[in-house]
Amino acid sequence: MLDILFPNRCIRCSRIIDANFPVCNLCFDQIHFTHNDYSEHNFVKEKCSLLFPIENAFALMQFEKENVSRKLIHELKYRNREKIGKILAEWTTERLDFQNQKPDLLVTVPLHPRKLKERGYNQLHWFTETLSEFYAIPFDHDVMKRNHYSKAQALKDKQNRLKTENTFSMTKNISGKHILLIDDVFTTGNTLASIAWEILKSGDNKVSVLVMAIDE
Numbered sequence: 001m002l003d004i005l006f007p008n009r010c011i012r013c014s015r016i017i018d019a020n021f022p023v024c025n026l027c028f029d030q031i032h033f034t035h036n037d038y039s040e041h042n043f044v045k046e047k048c049s050l051l052f053p054i055e056n057a058f059a060l061m062q063f064e065k066e067n068v069s070r071k072l073i074h075e076l077k078y079r080n081r082e083k084i085g086k087i088l089a090e091w092t093t094e095r096l097d098f099q100n101q102k103p104d105l106l107v108t109v110p111l112h113p114r115k116l117k118e119r120g121y122n123q124l125h126w127f128t129e130t131l132s133e134f135y136a137i138p139f140d141h142d143v144m145k146r147n148h149y150s151k152a153q154a155l156k157d158k159q160n161r162l163k164t165e166n167t168f169s170m171t172k173n174i175s176g177k178h179i180l181l182i183d184d185v186f187t188t189g190n191t192l193a194s195i196a197w198e199i200l201k202s203g204d205n206k207v208s209v210l211v212m213a214i215d216e
Contacts, residue, residue: 011071011081022075022084023068031069032062033091034214039101043216044186048209051193053200055178056101056208060092063185063213073184073212077123085123088212089130096210098135103180103208106132106139107199109191110168112146127212128182137180144168144195168195175203186214 007016010024017024023031036042038058045057061069076084108124116122125141132139146168179199183192186209196207 011075012068022072022081022087027068030067031072032064032067033095034059034062035095038096038208039099044209044211044214047186047189047214048192048196051189052196052207054196054209055206057210058092058096059186059211059214060088060095061213063215069213073123077119077184080120082121082123082126085125085127086130089127089134092127092131092210092212093134101178101208102135103137104177105143105174105179106137107143107179107181107195108139108141109181109183109195110141110144110146112149114149115146123184124182131182131210140172143170143172143174143179144198145171167191168198170198170202173202174199175205177203178206178208180208180210182210184212186211 008019008021009015010017010027011022012027013024015024015026034042036044036058038056042057042059044059045054048054048057063069063073072084072088075081076088106128108122108128111119111122122141128139128141131137148167181192181195181199186192192209196209199205199207
């Protein structure tokens with residue numbers, strides 16, 4: 001009855017679609033996937049390498065103005081569409097091959113406890129847990145903590161986005177691990193860099209990066 005009264009609609013064009021999908025086939029075809037090779041040079045790795053030592057990097061989509069990818073992540077983060085994280089992870093598994101450079105641990109960018117309470121969930125958790133199950137790589141959502149409450153990245157001006165000093169700290173002693181750091185959108189890269197340096201200075205660790213989308 002609910003499906004009849006409130007049918008699931010494509011988040012972009014509002015066509016009625018299967019309840020398990022966020023976009024229709026026509027809008028799916030408009031998503032600009034990056035086709036990154038995780039173990040080779042790519043735009044994400046190039047951007048990260050200017051900020052911190054990085055092993056490998058992968059972005060699923062391009063984050064473009066008025067694009068389907070932007071709408072997907074907006075719905076995931078701000079409209080309680082947590083299931084979109086699982087769907088993005090499934091799309092990632094179809095395109096990401098670690099080959100012989102599989103990381104040891106998946107670590108998510110944390111939300112401040114106040115922000116987590118406001119939102120009700122971390123948009124990266126279901127995404128990461130789906131990847132963990134598929135690739136048989138453990139995850140830990142509690143390795144990093146965010147020390148300061150701040151407004152959403154999308155609401156910050158460019159100058160404030162660069163202020164990440166002492167924003168994060170590690171809660172556990174980890175050494176000798178290859179950590180895959182996971183975030184939703186790569187913008188300036190400073191959030192990832194702030195976390196990466198905490199991980200790198202804590203022991204003989206290596207860092208790779210996976211993001212849902214990159215804002216070029």
